[in-house]
Amino acid sequence: MTKTSRFSAPKGVPDYVPPGSSEFVAVREELIRAATLAGYGHIELPIFEETALFARGVGESTDVVSKEMWTFADRNGQSFTLRPEGTAGVMRAVIQHGLDKSAQLPVKVVYAGPFFRYENPQAGRYRQLQQVGVEAIGVDDPALDAEVIAIADAGYRTLGLKDFRLEITSLGDETCRPQYRELLQEFLYGLPLDEETKRRASINPLRVLDDKRPEVKALTAAAPLMIDHLSESAKTHFEQVLGYLDALGVPYVVNPRMVRGLDYYTKTTFEFVHDGLGAQSGIGGGGRYDGLMAELGGQPLSGIGFGLGVDRTVLALRAEGRPAGDPASCEVFGVPLGDAAKQALFVLAARLRASGIRVDLAYGGRGIKGAMKAADRSGAKFALVLGDRDLAENTIGLKDLGAGDQRQVSLDEVAGILAEALAR
Structure with a gap:
């Protein structure tokens, strides 16, 4: 007889189960609410899209496309990919449904759900990651950039997160990026780089500045920086974004060496960092992507957005020792004593x-002792204890599980009494 095998979640895919899942839900919902x-x-959005959408939208030179996508062929041989990020899919949907042709611009949307990267799992770096994202499409306005950033900042702060910082820079625009690209390539071609890094420098030299290997970081320490070669329009745009953030009181640090991992970013680019997470310190980020819609076959409209890591925000809150969400499964726990009392309490609970x-209720015919233990474990604030004799007298026992005291109240009045007590 073969031993039955036990199944586990795929490697790098976290489960969120009660009571800890309340923390995950609280983080996700608060980040959505801020938007x-x-x-x-x-x-x-669909969880999978045509592979070409991400290859064109995210950029073939990125690690996301070249190394990290979960790609498969359907029964007709068409290539699809589990979504690695949200912006390209949003742009596809906006174009497909004509939202970009609306008179009411910008198109402002928020989304949440799982995204997929095939990479080596480690703390805070999962193969299925959860994100909340926003996109604001159709208007090139520095105030809109600042609004998007402020939404993320407000979401984190409302959750109680404190030990994080906003890093921000500008990656220039179409009037200055070509000249900077040539300048950076000239610098990189003079370095003793390995063949793979040289190939990357020829495709997208900015990606070399994002290389995490110490030896490459040392070689590129003196590389020219985009922020020092901005056009007047890009420089003015960036200064205005910072001005709006100053007006809102959103703190930031200008990081001129920042390079986000996706090719479509232009002008404003930012990342939220939490040092309590070690090497995987980014908890969210985003930027402007002025050429992406046209690249995907739509109108030449600008856009800006972010993706905030729900998993990493949960880890950041834990690193600070700050709870989020209510782990209690219920506020009131019903304890029936007798068949008639059980039916009455069942109806009252509804x-x-x-x-x-x-x-919640004690099911399975538990005795009073076992039922009260279940009430304590549930995290409820009050227990309702109903026996057949109480039912005959139209009363019910209301026990404050925190204080430990119990009193009899009218069955007709218990709903109002509980509502008032829970509102305090």
């Missing part, structure tokens, strides 16, 4: 749930 407060509407109170 909806600024007028961003929800968009739901009525309380309809009024917005979270209620």
Whole structure:
């Protein structure tokens, strides 16, 4: 007889289970809420798209496309890829549904869900990662850049996160990037780089500045920086973004060596960093991508957005010892003693749930001792204890699980009493 094998989640794919999952949900919902407060509407995207969308949109020279995509062929041989990021898919949807032709620009959307990267899993670096993202498409306005950044900052701060910083730079525009590209390539071609890095320098030299290997970082320490070669228009745009952030009181650090991992970024580029996470310190980031829509077959409209890591934000909160969410499965726990009492309490629980109170019951015919232990484990604030004798007298026991005291109240009045007590 063969031993039954036990299944586990795929390597690098985290599970979130109760009660800890409440922390994950709280982080995701707060980051979404920060965007909806600024007028961003929800968009739901496919988890997989045509591979060409990401190759064109993200950039074939990026590690994301060249090394990290989960790509497969369907039964007809067409190539699809599990989405590695959200912006390209949003742009495809905006073009496909004609949102870019709306008179009401910018198009402002928020999305959340899983994204996929085939890479070596480690703390904070997963093969299935969870993100909240926003995109604001159709208007090139420094105030919009600052709004997007401020939404992320507000989401983190509302969650209670404190020990993070915003790093920001400008990657220039079409009037200055070609000249800078030539200048950077000339510098890089004079270095003793390995063949793979030389190939990368010929395709997208900015990617070499993003190389994490110490020997490459040392070689490129004196490389010319984009921020020192901005056109007047790009420089003015960047200064205005910083001015709006100053007006909002959003702190930042200008990091002229920042290079994001995707090819489509132009002008404003930013990252939120938390040093409590070690090597994987980024908790979110984004930037402007003025040529992406045209590259994907749409109108030449500008856009800006971000992707915030839900998993990494959870880890950052834990690193600071700051709880998020309510691990309690319910607010009220019902303990029935007898068959008639069980049916009555079952109906009462449904009525309380309809009024917005979270209620659970002791199932399986537990005795009073076992049921009260279950009530304590649930995290509920109150227990409702109902026996057949109480039912005959139209009363119910209301126990404050924190204080430990219990009193009898009218069955007709218990819903109002609980609502008032829970509102305190």
